[in-house]
Amino acid sequence: MSEINFGDIYLLDQRYVINDTQEYIKPVIVAGIHEDREAGTVYRVIPLRDPGKRKGKDTFYISSRCGLKKDSVIDITENRYVKEERAFLKLIGRPDDDALRSLSVKLEEQRDVPRLGLVLRLCPRCLRDFMCDPDKIIRRLDSTQRIKERCSYCSTGLGYEYIVYNKKRK
DSSP: OOOOOTTOEEEEEGGGBTTOOOOOEEEEEEEEEEEETTTEEEEEEEEOBOTTTOOSTTEEEEOGGGSOSSOEEEETTOOEEEOOGGGEEEEEEOOOHHHHHHHHHHHHHHHHSOOOOEEEEEOHHHHHHHHHOTTEEEEESOTTOOSOEEOTTTSSSEEEEEEEEEOOOO
């Protein structure tokens, strides 16, 4: 296998993604490579999506000129981590140098602003209340969690763990 570099676009076997249970192949862009003595090499990847479905300031457009069948977009907050090189099945392409510089700057901006969130177990009713609040961002903490626990907000229903962020205000 060829050397995996920042900005390379690969077909990735999702079975090797850390903390993911999906079993399919999808295109991803390599957004970072971390060398660690204990963990070895860990690759940070971001899945490519249809541009019509994702919009916002955290998105980055990838042109089809880099080897893709159509234009795509990535959400730079949607990180996945891969430890095994065999997960990278086929090199599809690579964006041009200008696009890679822009992506690198966007990833650095995102890294400089850590979001601190509150971890809560939420039943469906309380989750709906938080999701209706326009000043909150809700994300499931662990998508593999199967056992529901008592809601930490209302203490009556059962639910999963979520992380609740406040939206930034300028």
